[in-house]
Amino acid sequence: MSVALRQVKANGVELNVALAGEGPAVLLLHGFPHTWQLWTHVLDGLAGRYRVIAPDLRGCGASARTAGGYDAGTLAADAEALLDALGETSAAVVGIDAGTPPAFLLAMRRPDLVRRLVVMESLVGRLPGAEEFLAHGAPWWFGFHSAPGLAESVLTGHEDRYIEWFLDAGTLGQGVDPAVRDAFVHAYTGTEALRCAFSYYRALPESSRQIQEAVRTARLTVPTMAIGAHPVGSALEQQLRPVTDHLSGHVIENCGHIIPLHRPDRLLALLEPFLAPAGSTGSTGSRGQLQHHGRRQ
Numbered sequence: 201m202s203v204a205l206r207q208v209k210a211n212g213v214e215l216n217v218a219l220a221g222e223g224p225a226v227l228l229l230h231g232f233p234h235t236w237q238l239w240t241h242v243l244d245g246l247a248g249r250y251r252v253i254a255p256d257l258r259g260c261g262a263s264a265r266t267a268g269g270y271d272a273g274t275l276a277a278d279a280e281a282l283l284d285a286l287g288e289t290s291a292a293v294v295g296i297d298a299g300t301p302p303a304f305l306l307a308m309r310r311p312d313l314v315r316r317l318v319v320m321e322s323l324v325g326r327l328p329g330a331e332e333f334l335a336h337g338a339p340w341w342f343g344f345h346s347a348p349g350l351a352e353s354v355l356t357g358h359e360d361r362y363i364e365w366f367l368d369a370g371t372l373g374q375g376v377d378p379a380v381r382d383a384f385v386h387a388y389t390g391t392e393a394l395r396c397a398f399s400y401y402r403a404l405p406e407s408s409r410q411i412q413e414a415v416r417t418a419r420l421t422v423p424t425m426a427i428g429a430h431p432v433g434s435a436l437e438q439q440l441r442p443v444t445d446h447l448s449g450h451v452i453e454n455c456g457h458i459i460p461l462h463r464p465d466r467l468l469a470l471l472e473p474f475l476a477p478a479g480s481t482g483s484t485g486s487r488g489q490l491q492h493h494g495r496r497q
Contacts, residue, residue: 203243205262208255210281213269216262217282218254221247224315224477225288227279228254231297231322232397233363234458235261237383238296241464242471250475253291255282257299259396261387270399272325272407275302280310292316292475296459298400300324300436301407307422308414316475317420320427321457322436325411329438333431345401352394359389370458372430380461420444425474427467429455448474 204219218236220243230238236254246252256263258278259270269275279302283291293314295303300322307314323330345351355362363385367376375381388397423446426437437449450470455463 207262208282208285210285211269211274211278213258213266213278214264215258215278215282216256217286218243218252219286220252220254221250223250225283225286225291226250226252226475227283227291227293228252229275229279229293229295229299229303230254230257230260231295231299232400233366233384233388234297235383235387237380238458239460240377240380242460242468245464245468246471246475250292251288253282253286253288255279256387259393259399261383265392265396268399270396271403271410272301272305273410276305276309279303279306280313283313289313290315292318294318294320294471295322296320297322297457301411304420305410305414307424308418308420311421314422317422317424318427318471318474319424319436319440320459321429321432323432324436324439325408327411327415327439327443329441330435333433333435339431342401342404345398346404348402349395351398352391355394356391359394360385363388367458370456371462372454372456374456374462376458376461415443422446423474424448425450425470427452427459427470429457429459429463431457 202220206217206219208215208217226246228239230236235256239254243252257275259265290313293303293306300319301324303317303319304324307317367381388394420443424440424444426440426447426449428434428436428451433451434449441447452459452463452466455466459467
């Protein structure tokens with residue numbers, strides 16, 4: 201696999217972007233505490249058929265650290281501008297964790313641009329459907345990260361241990377490749393890097409308002425697949441089903457939160473038929489098939 205790294209200005213922000221392969225565009229949006237290297241083990245499988253576009257989101261990795269703009273609406277605008285800057289007029293969009301809300305809003309705003317949507321291991325704002333998942337409250341780190349200035353002041357100098365905790369928990373104790381681990385730790389080391397990362401959490405109320413407004417006035421018409429693992433499971437699918445026209449849902453069993461690193465083969469087995477252009481081998485096919493709740497993996 202040959203990966204080219206480029207700095208691309210999009211929506212006024214310099215984004216570090218990994219590019220691989222040729223063909224219809226597939227845009228991959230990571231979460232926390234990730235960079236574009238989250239997709240390391242699925243790039244080969246996708247780049248043989250698609251032009252894979254995997255940016256470091258604003259404030260993350262080698263992308264510019266900005267004072268603001270960490271709400272889902274602005275991140276969706278970043279993604280839209282990135283596709284435009286790369287000359288793409290259509291793309292499948294795949295988001296996980298913090299990459300899911302902007303992927304969702306981009307598909308809501310630009311169904312002419314997003315041909316397929318895949319979202320994983322996240323909630324979409326405060327939409328109904330996640331009550332069981334949230335029965336005991338949000339995960340503990342949401343509150344910790346949301347308090348302005350607190351988490352970065354506590355964690356500076358201890359970033360490696362903190363990031364490793366998320367990588368171990370997100371792979372059910374398996375951990376990730378040392379090179380990927382080192383890339384993530386490097387990306388989130390330093391007070392300013394942490395400030396940008398936690399700004400995603402501090403923007404969640406605004407992101408939730410944007411999502412609520414979007415579903416108040418429109419439905420998600422793009423063919424969509426929701427993939428869960430541990431801990432989110434089917435909560436995301438349950439949120440999306442009332443507002444989505446064409447939805448398939450899958451839960452990958454015995455898989456941690458960081459699906460692309462923990463179970464890349466199972467993820468590719470779901471992505472390949474779903475992303476295939478209509479009429480090609482393995483195409484997802486009719487609306488009825490798209491609405492069918494997929495078997496648990």
